[in-house]
Amino acid sequence: MNKTERLPQVNIRMPSEVRENLKCIAGTQDRSMNYVIVKALEEYIARNSEAPTITSSQGF
Secondary structure (H helix, E strand, O other), X not given: OOOOOOOOOOOOOOOHHHHHHHXXXXXXXXXXXXXXXXXXXXXXXXXXXXXXXXXXXXXO
């Protein structure tokens, strides 16, 4: 990505306790909160994309 390209920004609401936990994790790992959030989302997607899906042949 060159300097003129920008990734889209996303605003989210989260409980203050979750925000504080993310802030602590980011600080101990010397990372940004953005990095920690993106990694957590990537891991969540990876775990859930491997889950079996329900098809119409299964009665739905």
